[in-house]
Amino acid sequence: MKTSFRLLSTLILAALAGTVSAQDYPTRPIRIVITFPAGGPSDVVVRTIGQRITENWGQPIVVDNRGGGGGIVGTEIVAHAAPDGYNLLVGTAGGMSINPALHPKLSYDPLRDFAPVAMLVLNPQILVVHPAFPAASVKELVALAKAKPGQYNYASAGSGTATHLGMELFKATTGINVVHVPYKGGAPATTDLIAGQVQMLFVSIPSVMPHVKAGKLRAIAVGSAKRSRSAPDVPTVAESGYPGFEYANWNALFAPAKTPAAIVARLNGEVVKILKEPDVAQRLVAMGAEPDPGPPDALARYMREDAARWKKLIQATGIRAD
Numbered sequence: 001m002k003t004s005f006r007l008l009s010t011l012i013l014a015a016l017a018g019t020v021s022a023q024d025y026p027t028r029p030i031r032i033v034i035t036f037p038a039g040g041p042s043d044v045v046v047r048t049i050g051q052r053i054t055e056n057w058g059q060p061i062v063v064d065n066r067g068g069g070g071g072i073v074g075t076e077i078v079a080h081a082a083p084d085g086y087n088l089l090v091g092t093a094g095g096m097s098i099n100p101a102l103h104p105k106l107s108y109d110p111l112r113d114f115a116p117v118a119m120l121v122l123n124p125q126i127l128v129v130h131p132a133f134p135a136a137s138v139k140e141l142v143a144l145a146k147a148k149p150g151q152y153n154y155a156s157a158g159s160g161t162a163t164h165l166g167m168e169l170f171k172a173t174t175g176i177n178v179v180h181v182p183y184k185g186g187a188p189a190t191t192d193l194i195a196g197q198v199q200m201l202f203v204s205i206p207s208v209m210p211h212v213k214a215g216k217l218r219a220i221a222v223g224s225a226k227r228s229r230s231a232p233d234v235p236t237v238a239e240s241g242y243p244g245f246e247y248a249n250w251n252a253l254f255a256p257a258k259t260p261a262a263i264v265a266r267l268n269g270e271v272v273k274i275l276k277e278p279d280v281a282q283r284l285v286a287m288g289a290e291p292d293p294g295p296p297d298a299l300a301r302y303m304r305e306d307a308a309r310w311k312k313l314i315q316a317t318g319i320r321a322d
Helices: 002-024 041-057 069-079 093-102 138-147 162-174 186-194 205-213 261-275 278-286 296-317
Strands: 030-034 061-065 087-092 114-129 153-156 179-182 200-204 218-222 248-256
Touching: 030 041, 030 069, 041 061, 041 087, 041 114, 041 248, 041 261, 041 278, 069 087, 069 093, 069 248, 087 093, 087 114, 093 162, 093 248, 093 296, 114 138, 114 162, 114 205, 114 261, 114 296, 138 162, 138 218, 153 162, 153 186, 162 179, 162 200, 162 296, 186 200, 186 205, 200 205, 205 218, 248 261, 248 296, 261 278, 261 296
Parallel strands: 030 061, 030 087, 153 179, 153 200
Antiparallel strands: 087 248, 114 200, 114 218, 114 248
16 A cells, blocks of 8 residues: 555656646757758748747747758757757658658657657648640649650659659559659759759749749649648649649657657647747748648647658658668
8 A cells, every 4th residue: 555655646746747847848948950951941940930939938949950861860869868848859751751661770760759749831742844844734744654654754852852752652643654863952853854854853842933933844733632822723633633642741849758748738839829820820831831730649640641651652662762
């Protein structure tokens, strides 16, 4: 009986301590690790949200850009950081869903080593072609590719990147055979597409929409489940005859596993509130990001589904990273 009483007392005291720490949290700067260099889309999203958190909570948000390894470097840092609410990660499809399938010997497991906090934004990807390519829709593109298997090609930012896997998912879904031409980054891939060296590319909307509007590229479809507010006139792949197709990058906030649930809940509430502010949402949509706030369990469910989708594709195709 005494042992049971001591155990119960310990659990109650631990719960009370967690509540107190959450009420006081934060009492010092919060570090948010981004797995890309400064200046990219993820950076803008985090700094926009971080500025509001600083204003509301009175504590600085320190953005720590840790690029490298396709997202592995920065993700590892937070996976092994103290679970106290002061070390957070902005995870992406690449780092949290794709890398575990590409690199089975990672030192972290996204589902085991992280506590989901909140989805931040979805980044719909868009399928674009060179203007001379004789297809203006998914149906026409698929018909052309099936009539001439292996004679058309597509660019990517490199083997194993999201731009590579997104197109491979499209190939598997539609049954076409187009040849992969990997580049060292999205910029040179886009440059060669505009020059007509390759025929198509599945990439983030902000990186190519200026070229679409200038007539240098033609938009065929977006990969998200719903049309993008950044390109409302462009149909989805799903509505173009392939229901269930979804290819979107995303940014979400994570804490190390074992971070007190009360702190995770406080972070979630603040982030959701900020993302629903009209001026914040408008700024993010203008850069091609779709605010998608929700509870931690919704993010956990989405990440499991996303990881399963990419694992299945990688195993079926034998894709490897550079």
